[in-house]
């Protein structure tokens with residue numbers, strides 16, 4: 001009996017320690033180390049490569065399968081990307097020619113492909129099956145939790161004519177924009193596999209180190225992710241000043257290393273100008289753009305502003321963790337990559353500068369805080385839009401009182417259109433492109449600007465810095481930004497994350513009536529929309545004196561600091577959400593009240609502002 005009891009106690013103890021251990025290590029992420037050697041034929045735009053991938057399974061589960069993305073297969077007639085482009089009502093104009101799919105028109109030699117020709121796992125052959133843009137691999141042997149396995153692969157690809165983001169011979173005449181170009185292991189995390197087909201947009205990848213050798217025609221200048229390991233053999237503006245670079249043969253082999261990234265992009269062109277700017281106590285900035293008079297002025301203006309923007313983000317989000325950042329002319333809008341961006345050349349400096357600021361901000365919100373964009377597109381596009389609006393206001397000459405005005409305008413337009421879908425929608429599964437764009441960019445930016453209204457501006461900026469510090473080099477999820485804001489502000493915000501991101505509930509508060517109550521005044525407020533909010537109310541008297549009233553939302557369990565420190569603030573009783581009306585008593589006769597305004601900051605996204613103010617007849 002005693003023995004048995006001892007056994008039970010022992011078993012219980014073991015169970016308890018495993019539980020504790022599990023709790024301690026509740027966050028995990030997979031790790032990859034890529035070594036690639038790639039040969040590019042600049043005449044045919046075909047390339048071959050070998051890839052060694054050391055994969056660490058840090059998950060608590062055994063893996064029997066892995067998946068790779070083969071993104072270039074999207075640029076083929078009949079692909080899922082082509083089908084969706086033809087099916088969607090507001091197809092991306094860049095991908096259409098006179099209303100018809102440009103992908104459908106690609107010939108054999110113009111389309112893209114990426115095929116794996118052989119694959120081994122720890123020396124043993126494994127079977128694999130290409131399903132459009134995803135390679136399904138049944139492993140030769142399972143990878144146990146905590147173990148590492150090595151894949152050795154040979155692959156071949158053809159660079160498509162540029163349709164979107166990557167490709168050859170862009171409109172700006174850039175030869176090679178090489179993003180999403182290699183077989184890229186899909187991410188496996190606490191939610192399982194994320195082997196999304198490439199249909200329209202958004203990427204997700206595994207954190208790790210890259211060691212990449214690119215061999216191509218020696219007249220081409222290359223830029224992109226990673227530090228060049230052999231600058232003095234390469235030249236092209238990378239060599240130590242004063243070095244005489246001697247090259248042999250027709251090609252050069254560029255050797256790059258990139259530590260802790262989740263993607264690897266490169267671009268190459270024989271006519272790139274290569275400028276560099278060494279920031280004080282900061283990274284080296286590289287600028288690669290076509291040697292053409294029409295771009296020169298713009299690209300000279302962009303350079304010091306890139307340094308200013310980098311400074312702004314370093315201060316307001318957290319230090320950029322790499323020693324290098326490259327702004328490279330691609331030829332299709334702008335897109336963010338690890339340690340770099342590809343943007344269109346443009347002869348108008350304004351739009352190129354705006355794009356540069358946006359894409360640079362993605363270095364924080366996507367390339368270091370690597371959210372799954374396909375699932376939480378608002379966390380990278382929205383947060384990037386928010387911080388780049390602040391940055392533009394700080395570093396450019398044109399200032400605006402509310403830098404988020406366009407985001408709010410876009411969101412109100414979307415609500416009115418009746419086409420809104422919750423932000424929790426998968427990026428590819430919006431009914432059309434319009435509701436995706438506005439939900440991701442505008443409503444995503446408002447998530448933060450409005451959070452500032454709810455918890456206070458200083459607390460918002462502290463939340464952003466803490467979020468970066470706590471989740472850099474990880475895959476944060478929506479709950480992480482909410483919990484960070486809760487920890488910083490001490491307020492409960494579950495309702496905010498839920499209603500704003502998972503539903504299409506809207507905010508509409510209004511002033512129902514203002515009536516005399518003896519020598520006091522009663523303001524009857526009403527909640528018309530389903531979404532809860534705390535309220536700031538400005539009261540102006542007949543002499544023009546201003547004071548504010550704060551109506552806390554009961555489920556927040558607390559109050560923000562006074563946002564209008566130069567005005568007297570009265571904290572009124574909580575408003576519990578379920579009550580449709582609320583009575584605010586002002587200690588002044590009605591005759592003395594010249595005006596009442598709900599949310600003077602306009603940061604609360606109230607979809608009907610006509611009922612937000614009162615003025616006596």
Ligand SMILES: [Zn+2]
Nearest residue numbers: 358362381384
């Ligand atoms: Zn973006």
